[in-house]
Amino acid sequence: MALRNSPASNAQPSSMNWLVENAARVALPIRQKLPVAFLIVVLLMVALSLAGLSELRRANIRAAELVGDQIRISTLRSIERSISAINLVGAELFLNVGDQSQNNNLAKKFYDEVLLFRAAAAQTGNERRATHFLTKKYEKEFFTKERDVQTEASKMRALYVQGDVSAARRVYDTALSEALEKFNRVVSSISFDLGREMQARVEENAKAFEKAQNLVVGTSVLAIATALLLGLTISASVTQPLDRIRKALGELSYGRFNARVFVPNRDEIGELAQHVNQTSAKLGELYDEVQHQKAELATLNSALEDKVKKQVQEIERANRLRRFLPAQIAELIVSEPEEEDILRTKRAEISVLFIDLRGFTAFANSAPPDRVIEALNAFHTASGPLIEASGGTLERFLGDGLLVLFGAPVSVENAAQKATELALDLRAAVRIAIKPFGTGGKEHQLGLGIGIGTGTATLGQIGFQARRDYSAIGPAPNLAARLCEQAKDGQILISQATANQIDFDLRPAGPFSLKGIGGSVVAFEL
Incomplete structure (x- = not known):
């Protein structure tokens, strides 16, 4: 009987068997298929690594952005503290009725606070400054209100140094206080917007982290599954045909020379299967020929037995004649049909x-x-x-x-x-x-x-x-x-x-x- 290895006899489902059959039909030697499969697995691992590195780089960028947001908030907090300090020192300056030395110290402290305000404000601004993160929405108003505060503060200090305390206080109470209040509102608006932006970025980072985590996990699972599937497919495309060939050789060992094996492989295993089928066919032909020769030999043996029997009778006859006659006479008469x-x-x-x-x-x-x-x-x-x-x-x-x-x-x-x-x-x-x-x-x-x-x-x-x-x-x-x-x-x-x-x-x-x-x-x- 012919040996058939049908797909239904395999343990894999039909889709898996389809993959195995098509992998087997790839016209590449096994010594090339295995390195190609290994290369694919390596490329999957490299892709997984690159995806992880890409997400890590994005996470670093988002972290840097959050650090920048923290710096901007800290800067705005410094500005707000400077505004509060200017208000506080100015109020103390004009409420002090002590000696002139203490007033001079307060005036100097007021000026220092103005310088600190100027330094804090200098961290925001245009591209000539160390940190520039103001949006177009607040940039013009911020610089305008900042200059107003510095102008009024300088005017108040100059009047106070000239000894015109009343004029200096009027500037403080009216123009400077108004400028500080307006600038403070601008800073508060920037802080509020920046807080909302930072909160949105935090939420975005959380989503991005979750997305990156899912991406890395999914990519890892996909890479591992692909590697396992590829390994199983390649191994099955080798082991299944070998198992069929083993069964065919088992059939041959029992003398069933009509056994045939079908494998889809277009590699060394496919060539081996062809050799097995050719050997089986040739053995079948030889077996039929041997059987035919056996029958002919049996016929010949039967005829030979009769011939040998007849020749033995002739030899016995000749021996009997040689007992009585000279050899030459016995040889002459041995051809007689009947010695009697x-x-x-x-x-x-x-x-x-x-x-x-x-x-x-x-x-x-x-x-x-x-x-x-x-x-x-x-x-x-x-x-x-x-x-x-x-x-x-x-x-x-x-x-x-x-x-x-x-x-x-x-x-x-x-x-x-x-x-x-x-x-x-x-x-x-x-x-x-x-x-x-x-x-x-x-x-x-x-x-x-x-x-x-x-x-x-x-x-x-x-x-x-x-x-x-x-x-x-x-x-x-x-x-x-x-x-x-x-x-x-x-x-x-x-x-x-x-x-x-x-x-x-x-x-x-x-x-x-x-x-x-x-x-x-x-x-x-x-």
């Missing part, structure tokens, strides 16, 4: 060669066992290759003797001639082979006797299921065996029928009276 056609029971005319070691029984009784086996192996080693080369069929091993057929199970031309030629070769080879095994005594010397018979014989397989031999039964093998018994050491005796079919120099031998064969038997010596 070759080894079937039949009657045929054949030539039989029988060879036997003379004196072997006495030798076996006196010689050590390993020496006995060594002598037999030497005998067979010398005989076997000659028999195979002659084309004869080794019918059986008889311990110290051998029985060889010519013309069975496969008919051959000149069977008697080939049997006679083999007898000559065996006599020469076996004599050499057994020569080292003489014991010294004449009665223990090993010799060789050979008999050859030609005639009709019954041919076929004898034995049981586990062991079968090809055998020849009849006059020809019996005659060969009896002639071999009559042959002396080194003598080759052949039957009349054999002699009639060969081209060798012969001399008569016998006649012999042979066991199992009626009458006198004529034989020849090769």
Whole structure:
């Protein structure tokens, strides 16, 4: 089944999933996405810091403005105190009836108060003065009333110094008092307006502080929320696709090669998902191909089993033939469709060669066992290759003797001639082979006797299921065996029928009276 990671399977709400999907679709490598997200967070922190610094600067400005308001109020308070001091000293001056020295001191004190008034007033005014905060509304009236007060105060002091106390008092009571009163009203109006302005600024500062506090808190919350959202979005755009890829790989590990994973990422994870899908598809193709090959292999194995079985039968057949025939003849007939056609029971005319070691029984009784086996192996080693080369069929091993057929199970031309030629070769080879095994005594010397018979014989397989031999039964093998018994050491005796079919120099031998064969038997010596 195909692996599907639908949005409904995610824990985030749909809006969050939308953010994650779109963040994943940004065509940037992860090694760039993460620094960009970190940079955005840093910029948010910088923006928060700048907002805080901006509000702090505005708060400093408002604080400076409040300090300025305090200075203006303090200045106005000084002016008001100077006006009160001038009134008080003037009244004391004209009410004093004491000595002249005390009056002079009061006059001097009055003048000092006027100077203090002038100094206090000098802090307000135009741009040539230290502090200028008068508004256009009161500036002209303030300077006019200030000059009136200073003019009348100077006129009163001058009259008093000249000794015209009455004139000085009239100036004080009328012009100076009126000027002071008018100026005091101007100062009071300025103080009242400044107080209202200061109160408004205090209220404004409180609102500004609350606004700044809300701004900083809101900006902080927004920055933190944005950073968290950005971090969650970036991490989810990485972890969710990785989880889908993990599930797809789990499906692959269980052999479900049709598993596919969908991720919207256009980065390394998206590339990884493509590789997973390609690998899954390729594994699926390979799996189908393996299954197809498995089916083909099963078919081939079945056919191979039949073929092997047939070949084993052929090998067994060939091995059976090789037990009876020379290798070259066995190879020629192994291609026959049925070996039974070759080894079937039949009657045929054949030539039989029988060879036997003379004196072997006495030798076996006196010689050590390993020496006995060594002598037999030497005998067979010398005989076997000659028999195979002659084309004869080794019918059986008889311990110290051998029985060889010519013309069975496969008919051959000149069977008697080939049997006679083999007898000559065996006599020469076996004599050499057994020569080292003489014991010294004449009665223990090993010799060789050979008999050859030609005639009709019954041919076929004898034995049981586990062991079968090809055998020849009849006059020809019996005659060969009896002639071999009559042959002396080194003598080759052949039957009349054999002699009639060969081209060798012969001399008569016998006649012999042979066991199992009626009458006198004529034989020849090769």
